[in-house]
Amino acid sequence: MDKNYFANDTIVASATGLNVRSAIGVLRVSGPMALTDAGKYVRLKSKNARANLETRNFDSIRTRYLYRCDVLSRDNAIIDDGLVAFFPAPNSYSGEDMVEVHLHGNPLIQREVIDSIVHNTGARPAERGEFSFRAFRNGKLDLSQVEAVEALISAETSLGLEAAVKSLSGAVKRFIDPIQEDLKNLIASLELELDFSDQDVEVLDWSLFEKKLQSVQGRLRAAVVQFDSIRPAMNGVTVSFVGRPNAGKSTLFNVLVGEERSIVSQIEGTTRDVIREQIYLDGLLLRLSDTAGMRDTSDVIESEGVKRSLEEIKDSELVLVVIDSGEAGRTSASAPLLALIKEVSERAGERKLIFVFNKIDNGDALVIKEFISNHDLVSNSVIVSSTTGQGLLELQEKIKSEFVASDLLQISPEIFCQRQREALVQAMGRLSIVSDNIQTGIQEMDLLAIDIRSAMVAISELSGSIDSEAILEHIFSNFCIGK
Numbered sequence: 001m002d003k004n005y006f007a008n009d010t011i012v013a014s015a016t017g018l019n020v021r022s023a024i025g026v027l028r029v030s031g032p033m034a035l036t037d038a039g040k041y042v043r044l045k046s047k048n049a050r051a052n053l054e055t056r057n058f059d060s061i062r063t064r065y066l067y068r069c070d071v072l073s074r075d076n077a078i079i080d081d082g083l084v085a086f087f088p089a090p091n092s093y094s095g096e097d098m099v100e101v102h103l104h105g106n107p108l109i110q111r112e113v114i115d116s117i118v119h120n121t122g123a124r125p126a127e128r129g130e131f132s133f134r135a136f137r138n139g140k141l142d143l144s145q146v147e148a149v150e151a152l153i154s155a156e157t158s159l160g161l162e163a164a165v166k167s168l169s170g171a172v173k174r175f176i177d178p179i180q181e182d183l184k185n186l187i188a189s190l191e192l193e194l195d196f197s198d199q200d201v202e203v204l205d206w207s208l209f210e211k212k213l214q215s216v217q218g219r220l221r222a223a224v225v226q227f228d229s230i231r232p233a234m235n236g237v238t239v240s241f242v243g244r245p246n247a248g249k250s251t252l253f254n255v256l257v258g259e260e261r262s263i264v265s266q267i268e269g270t271t272r273d274v275i276r277e278q279i280y281l282d283g284l285l286l287r288l289s290d291t292a293g294m295r296d297t298s299d300v301i302e303s304e305g306v307k308r309s310l311e312e313i314k315d316s317e318l319v320l321v322v323i324d325s326g327e328a329g330r331t332s333a334s335a336p337l338l339a340l341i342k343e344v345s346e347r348a349g350e351r352k353l354i355f356v357f358n359k360i361d362n363g364d365a366l367v368i369k370e371f372i373s374n375h376d377l378v379s380n381s382v383i384v385s386s387t388t389g390q391g392l393l394e395l396q397e398k399i400k401s402e403f404v405a406s407d408l409l410q411i412s413p414e415i416f417c418q419r420q421r422e423a424l425v426q427a428m429g430r431l432s433i434v435s436d437n438i439q440t441g442i443q444e445m446d447l448l449a450i451d452i453r454s455a456m457v458a459i460s461e462l463s464g465s466i467d468s469e470a471i472l473e474h475i476f477s478n479f480c481i482g483k
């Protein structure tokens with residue numbers, strides 16, 4: 001992580017972004033000199049307040065109140081008529097002294113004012129997510145809440161937003177605190193047993209111990225299962241279209257997207273670059289990618305397309321294997337088709353697969369149904385025609401049912417992102433070592449305690465500590481400047 005993050009200086013950035021013109025643009029300044037230096041770039045319109053700011057008489061300035069002000073350029077010329085608010089520590093987002101300047105939302109104005117602040121006060125432009133990092137460092141937010149801030153800004157579904165708000169309110173901590181407490185008690189009971197180990201009394205009730213351990217394991221498992229079932233609806237699903245050239249991948253892609261996004265032609269090898277588009281299927285976000293048809297080809301560009309198409313499978317959660325029903329119906333053509341089905345299935349591994357038998361308007365449904373049952377594809381095949389629309393509803397329903405549990409509304413997740421899931425899975429691994437050891441009669445207290453402690457460390461990563469640099473790096477690299 002950049003050493004800037006750990007400095008105790010004053011930082012400035014646009015909170016609303018420098019890439020859009022909008023009604024207003026807001027700059028934030030945070031750090032020890034934020035309040036004291038504010039008079040160097042804003043001149044309050046109210047005479048009294050202006051004098052107070054100039055003499056740094058902050059006791060007489062209203063906090064968290066919007067003052068009308070002139071905003072000054074680096075040469076003290078007025079460059080905007082704006083508003084400014086003062087947030088003394090610790091009652092600010094970052095927990096430090098903060099100033100917010102509301103400007104007209106022209107990026108040029110914002111850039112000039114940032115330049116003025118940097119030049120005239122010695123503040124430096126903030127790193128990604130540095131305001132949130134400071135909030136974390138000052139104990140205003142724990143790591144799961146920092147992630148919630150990021151999620152709140154970047155969520156693309158209403159479920160994602162709901163989850164982010166819940167997480168921001170401290171839901172993760174409310175979930176893990178009792179678990180940590182229970183684990184601590186388990187360690188304490190092991191230590192007590194250890195203290196009495198030279199005597200012939202057994203103070204530890206093993207069956208109770210195991211019951212408590214299982215209760216923790218059950219809660220962790222449930223949290224992971226809940227997260228897994230709600231995650232697609234929360235974050236969306238990546239879907240790739242693969243198949244042999246001319247199977248109608250691009251046509252199907254366009255129909256689902258609702259516009260002629262991808263070029264369609266009867267020439268084999270039309271699509272080369274991966275074409276991406278997002279759609280919502282009753283609220284389920286799908287990130288679709290249309291790819292090049294897969295075949296052996298001597299065309300350099302096309303074979304690059306084929307390579308990308310194969311890579312795309314790796315990044316997908318759902319692979320739609322588009323098959324020309326006419327081709328599937330011809331016995332002579334089945335060898336390359338079967339080879340493709342085999343290759344894609346192998347590459348897809350654990351990913352979900354749906355075989356879409358397209359162009360049924362040109363094929364024989366009975367023959368296709370036979371093909372499907374002969375090749376054991378009944379549970380994940382759909383017969384469609386992208387041109388007549390036949391079977392498309394069924395395909396959409398099938399996609400939804402792969403990802404959206406019917407009782408979704410009842411699911412209230414305890415964890416909210418992959419990183420948190422990984423930490424819980426790690427903790428679960430440690431705790432299952434403990435239960436395995438007890439089951440096999442290895443009742444060495446220190447050994448058991450070590451694994452429980454490791455589980456606690458893994459769980460504590462959910463709320464995080466300032467020492468876990470790799471984790472911080474991972475989280476803050478996703479942030480934008482000014483957050």
Ligand SMILES: Nc1nc2c(ncn2[C@@H]2O[C@H](COP(=O)(O)OP(=O)(O)OP(=O)(O)O)[C@@H](O)[C@H]2O)c(=O)[nH]1
Binds near residue numbers: 247265271293387
């Ligand atoms: N009759 C019929 N023709 C279709 C259907 N879907 C696609 N086609 C036609 O099949 C041809 C190939 O369609 P594309 O969508 O370009 O096929 P593709 O799989 O993307 O092909 P590549 O990009 O070359 O790999 C075009 O002429 C489409 O009009 C369908 O359901 N029925």
Ligand SMILES: [Mg+2]
Binds near residue numbers: 251262264290
């Ligand atoms: Mg195509």
